[in-house]
């Protein structure tokens with residue numbers, strides 16, 4: 475590991491056992507899925523691959539994934555009850571085993587159902603020690619670790635759109651830490667993945683959403699618990 | 701900023717402070733937290749460790765995989781009989797380590813130290829030492845600081861993950877962290893802490909990760925119990941003035957190389973070692 479800065483990366487996380495990768499990491503993946511759906515979740519189908527599929531029950535992986543989707547932290551004592559809590563809240567959850575070619579053993583694929591009938595799709599992996607990475611979201615290759623605030627746009631690939639968004643951020647003193655652009659030439663739809671040092675205010679996000687070329691904007695909040 | 705034991709020792713000598721204080725100063729400087737904030741986070745961790753190491757001592761619970769449970773209680777019953785080969789503190793420390801593992805495997809709330817699988821070693825070492833020598837909270841937190849400094853060095857230069865380096869990287873790192881902490885808590889020098897850490901890590905070098913069914917239960921819980929004893933004896937060895945011939949940084953490097961060279965079957969995949977013994981496979985089949 476190269477990103478060890480703090481002693482609390484070593485002494486921590488505080489978490490519900492038994493496994494940082496299969497339990498705490500799973501809860502964090504669930505959290506990202508919740509943000510991807512803008513916290514509006516009425517149901518979910520979760521596909522489990524590899525070790526996630528094989529050892530899910532012995533590691534509480536299903537409970538942890540659902541806990542995250544419900545907005546719980548990996549150290550929340552209610553994590554054990556997540557499946558029951560989801561049922562009580564009328565959130566329909568189902569699981570299925572899947573084999574994804576070449577995927578890391580601790581990988582889950584989510585289909586999150588929103589109240590308006592919309593479906594959000596994402597694939598993420600728990601890479602060890604509770605750290606996670608989301609590699610695919612709504613058909614685009616991404617790389618979201620949840621360490622930073624991340625904004626993901628889906629827009630019509632017209633000239634000038636990128637600079638308009640980055641200018642809006644700069645004008646509001648938001649420092650961009652990392653940015654990538656993905657294009658789909660056939661559909662002419664593109665995606666920007668922007669990581670920033672600080673949270674972006676709701677007003678700016680709204681302005682970006684209202685740009686003509688914009689189709690959708692997803693915000694992923696930093697998932698590391700304080 | 702220290703990246704290895706040599707640098708950490710250099711800073712301790714330069715500023716004439718203990719390892720715990722140097723780790724604290726570095727954390728303040730590199731992460732912008734105040735001393736009070738760091739102390740309160742460590743206190744919170746200590747509370748979680750106190751709870752996790754006693755939670756199931758008298759009331760064993762069912763673990764997710766059902767492979768372990770009740771070991772801590774047995775150790776305490778054995779303690780009452782007063783016929784142990786070692787002594788009450790070693791037996792108590794093992795009981796605490798067992799309980800942490802059991803609590804972790806039953807979805808209890810623990811602090812990864814450095815991982816969930818090895819979460820019993822540091823609490824068992826620090827809390828048992830504190831009980832024996834009646835330490836106050838501040839002194840226990842100093843122990844946590846030493847342990848975390850050692851863990852940081854291992855994480856930067858090698859790994860603390862069983863999937864990457866085998867159990868030597870998890871339970872071995874935890875034992876090294878605990879050994880250094882015990883040494884300082886016992887009045888040892890910074891150099892002696894590093895010797896203790898080096899000795900602990902050498903004692904289990906090469907240990908593979910082979911959990912039955914891929915679950916963090918067995919042999920994990922017994923490696924937590926033996927891990928805390930490893931920490932205690934390594935600290936005693938160093939405090940007696942015995943030195944590690946190989947400096948800690950080189951031991952960490954060696955551990956990393958051993959981990960890299962270790963076959964995938966022995967790195968948390970449950971495809972080797974204890975995990976594929978006849979009895980282990982039969983147990984998994986039965987639990988399906």
Ligand code: SF4
Pocket residue numbers: 817818861862863866867868870871908909910911915916917918919920921923968
């Ligand atoms: S055997 Fe593997 S899973 Fe168990 S404590 Fe050791 S490293 Fe962790």
